[in-house]
Amino acid sequence: MTSQTTVDKVPVDRGPAPAPAKGLRGHPWLTLFAVAIGVMMVALDGTIVAIANPAIQRDLGATLADVQWITNGYLLALAVALITAGKLGDRFGHRQTFLIGVAGFAAASAAIGLSDSIALVVGFRVLQGLFGALLMPAALGLLRATFPAEKLNMAIGIWGMVIGASTAGGPILGGVLVEHVSWQSVFFINVPVGVVALALGLVILRDHRAENAPRSFDIPGIVLLSGAMFALIWPLIKAGEWGWGSASTLGWLAGALVLFVVFAVWETRVAEPLIPLRLFRSVPVSAGTVLMVLMAFAFMGGLFFVTFYLANVHGMSAVDSGLHLLPLTAMMIVSSPLAGALITKFGPRVPLVGGMVCTAVAMFGMTTLSADTETLPMSVWLALLGLGLAPVMVGATEVIVGNAPLELSGVAGGLQQAAMQVGGSLGTAVLGAVMSARVSSDLAENWADAELPPLPPEQLGLAEQAVEVGMAPLAPGTPQPVAAQITQVTHDTFISGMGMAFTVAGIVAVVAAAVALFTKRGENAEAGAGAAHI
Numbered sequence: 001m002t003s004q005t006t007v008d009k010v011p012v013d014r015g016p017a018p019a020p021a022k023g024l025r026g027h028p029w030l031t032l033f034a035v036a037i038g039v040m041m042v043a044l045d046g047t048i049v050a051i052a053n054p055a056i057q058r059d060l061g062a063t064l065a066d067v068q069w070i071t072n073g074y075l076l077a078l079a080v081a082l083i084t085a086g087k088l089g090d091r092f093g094h095r096q097t098f099l100i101g102v103a104g105f106a107a108a109s110a111a112i113g114l115s116d117s118i119a120l121v122v123g124f125r126v127l128q129g130l131f132g133a134l135l136m137p138a139a140l141g142l143l144r145a146t147f148p149a150e151k152l153n154m155a156i157g158i159w160g161m162v163i164g165a166s167t168a169g170g171p172i173l174g175g176v177l178v179e180h181v182s183w184q185s186v187f188f189i190n191v192p193v194g195v196v197a198l199a200l201g202l203v204i205l206r207d208h209r210a211e212n213a214p215r216s217f218d219i220p221g222i223v224l225l226s227g228a229m230f231a232l233i234w235p236l237i238k239a240g241e242w243g244w245g246s247a248s249t250l251g252w253l254a255g256a257l258v259l260f261v262v263f264a265v266w267e268t269r270v271a272e273p274l275i276p277l278r279l280f281r282s283v284p285v286s287a288g289t290v291l292m293v294l295m296a297f298a299f300m301g302g303l304f305f306v307t308f309y310l311a312n313v314h315g316m317s318a319v320d321s322g323l324h325l326l327p328l329t330a331m332m333i334v335s336s337p338l339a340g341a342l343i344t345k346f347g348p349r350v351p352l353v354g355g356m357v358c359t360a361v362a363m364f365g366m367t368t369l370s371a372d373t374e375t376l377p378m379s380v381w382l383a384l385l386g387l388g389l390a391p392v393m394v395g396a397t398e399v400i401v402g403n404a405p406l407e408l409s410g411v412a413g414g415l416q417q418a419a420m421q422v423g424g425s426l427g428t429a430v431l432g433a434v435m436s437a438r439v440s441s442d443l444a445e446n447w448a449d450a451e452l453p454p455l456p457p458e459q460l461g462l463a464e465q466a467v468e469v470g471m472a473p474l475a476p477g478t479p480q481p482v483a484a485q486i487t488q489v490t491h492d493t494f495i496s497g498m499g500m501a502f503t504v505a506g507i508v509a510v511v512a513a514a515v516a517l518f519t520k521r522g523e524n525a526e527a528g529a530g531a532a533h534i
Contacts, residue, residue, distance in 0.1 A: 026206030031146045032155050034204045035139040036162045037197040038102045041190050042132045043163045045074075045109075047170030048177075048186055050307075055183035062118040069122045072237050077129025079421040080229045084222050085130075086137035086414025087274055091217070094141035094410060095207040099198060101135030106194025113184040133414075140401050140413030145208035150344060153398050157340025160393040164332035164386070171307070172322030179319070221266055221274035228259035232422065236429040244433055275411055284348070285412070287519040288399035291352065292419035293426070294512035295359070295392045298505040299385075301427025302363055305435065305498045306382075312470030313371050313491050327379040331386030332393075339391035340398075348399055349519050351391035356513035358388030363506035367499040371491040392512075399519060427508075431501040432468075438497035439464050446489045452482070470494040 024030055049070065057067045089097040108127040115121045139159070147155045177185040235242070235252035242248045267273040280286045310321040342351050362385035369378065400416045443464055447455065455463055463473040472490040474483050 024204050026146065027204065028146045028148075028151065028155070030204045031142055031206070032158060034197065034200040035098065035142055036159065037193065037200060038098065038105075038135050039139050039159065040162050040166045041102070041105060041193045041197065042135055043166035044170045044173065045128065045132070045190070047167050048174035049074075051171055051174030052178050052183040052186040055178050056118070056121065059183065060116070060118045060121070066118045066122070070118075070125055073122045074125045074129040074132075075237070075421065075425065076230065076233055077126045078133050079233045079418060079425070080226045081130050081133035082137060082418040082421065083225060083229075083275065083411060083414035085133040086141070086410035086412070087217070087222075088134065089138040089141050089410030089413075090408060093207040094138040094145065095201070095205040097134050097410070098138035098142060098205065099201050101131045101133075101138060102194050102197045102201060104131030105135060106191050106198070109187040109190035109194070113187040133417075136417045137410050137413030140397070140416065141410040142205060142208070144401050144413070146206070153340040153344040153394060154337060155340070156397050156401070157337040157390070157394045160339075160390065160397065161333050161336035164336065164389070164393065165329050169322070169329060171325065172319055175317060175319035175322055179317075218267075218270050218272060218274040221263060221270060224259055224263040224266060225274060228256050228263055229418070231256035231259055233425050236425040239429045240432050240436065275415070276408065279408065279412070284399035284519060287515060288396040289415060289419050290515050291356075291392060291396040291512055291519070292400070292416060293423035294508055294515065295356070295389065295396065296420045296423025297427035297430070298359060298363060298509045298512070299389055299427070300424035301431035302366070302385075302502055302505040304428050304431065305501055306366075308470045309369065309494075309498060313494065324375065324378065325382065327383040328386040331383045332390050335387050335390035336394055339394045343391065343395050343398060348395040349516065352395045352516035352519055353513050355388045355391035355395070356509050356516055358384055359392070360388075360506045360509035360513060362388060363502050363509055367502045367506075369498070370495055388509075392516075395519075427505070431504060434501045434504055435468055435497040436464070438500045439467050439493055442496055443467055443489070443493050446493050450485050450489050452485060452489065466490070467493050468497070
């Protein structure tokens with residue numbers, strides 16, 4: 001029997017409690033296992049490819065701008081298509097959408113490995129992003145439709161654990177494959193994983209259709225939202241090159257704002273909107289979306305500098321850098337399912353506030369890192385970060401997906417993923433700008449204090465670009481004593497900028513903790529949980 005209630009005067013329908021599965025097909029935990037394999041493939045690709053970029057550049061004779069498009073093309077395609085892909089799942093079924101996404105992602109990965117030009121690599125990376133956009137919201141939609149309310153948090157906890165472990169484990173696996181096999185193997189590895197995910201999906205996944213699932217498409221809404229997302233993400237990617245105050249950056253951001261406003265107005269007038277705006281009258285959905293943006297801002301923006309810190313300041317290989325991130329990975333693996341259980345028992349507010357407080361403490365703690373920091377204190381802050389991120393990943397996802405009507409679970413999953421992409425892009429861009437500003441203000445003074453020969457303006461600009469990622473701007477044949485001084489100046493300046501970036505990330509985490517104070521378990525979630533027990 002359908003459970004019908006109201007959240008902030010918004011009619012929602014959680015749908016009937018899932019029927020007990022008989023055999024393999026539709027079994028909740030087997031469904032989770034099947035979708036986790038596909039999700040792991042996409043999450044790994046988010047970080048594993050970065051390790052392969054230098055090898056791709058050398059092998060294909062690509063420019064730096066070409067290599068940046070390997071990441072940017074994927075990110076843009078993924079971010080722009082996520083919500084629309086979620087709508088496709090709601091319309092045609094999440095099982096079919098998931099399977100198409102898995103098959104397409106694996107095929108695009110194989111095509112990249114076989115490519116002999118940078119243009120083909122970038123083109124197939126865009127296809128990867130589009131198929132990944134099909135896969136990710138469908139996975140959440142399948143979990144939402146398969147698990148009863150009282151077990152959904154635990155399922156999302158394990159789902160978040162898989163994403164966290166895959167994301168953090170990407171540099172380790174990527175380093176091993178690039179060093180001992182080839183850059184192509186980073187993409188070829190998706191083929192057997194995709195085959196396994198496809199086979200499991202065909203056998204295990206059950207198609208779920210809500211009775212009032214959408215029957216038509218909001219084509220103008222899709223065009224407007226896709227354009228708005230592109231206009232938002234593109235300047236965030238290019239802000240470091242264009243400058244935050246440039247006409248290009250401000251023009252694109254203004255265009256994004258206009259498109260979002262036009263989209264919102266259109267959605268109030270169409271019969272079956274792409275995103276029913278009534279969703280955002282729900283406090284849990286709105287708070288969960290904001291929290292996901294702020295969490296991704298702090299996490300992805302901060303982690304961006306940790307990788308450069310390990311590689312260029314401590315001189316670690318890709319594999320060693322990945323191993324030093326294991327405390328973060330391990331804590332996310334352990335605490336994600338526990339967070340799901342706590343949220344089920346106590347509701348999302350306390351775990352979400354506590355998680356963001358832990359994240360803030362970890363970010364402020366990492367402002368103490370120096371060139372001489374040993375592994376133990378570094379590991380403590382990374383472990384605390386993992387402990388804080390897990391309940392936020394699980395709780396924010398649950399309040400977005402779990403409080404959405406069943407027929408909009410795909411859109412809710414796309415919204416959750418899009419919030420992460422926007423937050424991560426914003427965090428990387430803003431914290432990158434913070435780092436750039438600190439390096440610009442400190443490098444010349446630190447250089448002069450070390451009594452190094454003054455740099456002409458054009459050489460100073462190139463030196464600043466190197467220092468922003470922790471690399472010493474050493475000319476060939478630089479005498480060893482001078483090289484040591486330049487390296488020391490580089491590390492001091494980079495760490496100063498990194499400390500400022502972590503301070504900003506910590507402040508954002510504190511703001512997120514304050515937002516979490518306003519979250520609560522939605523009335524429809526409580527009713528759905530009660531119905532699932534009956």
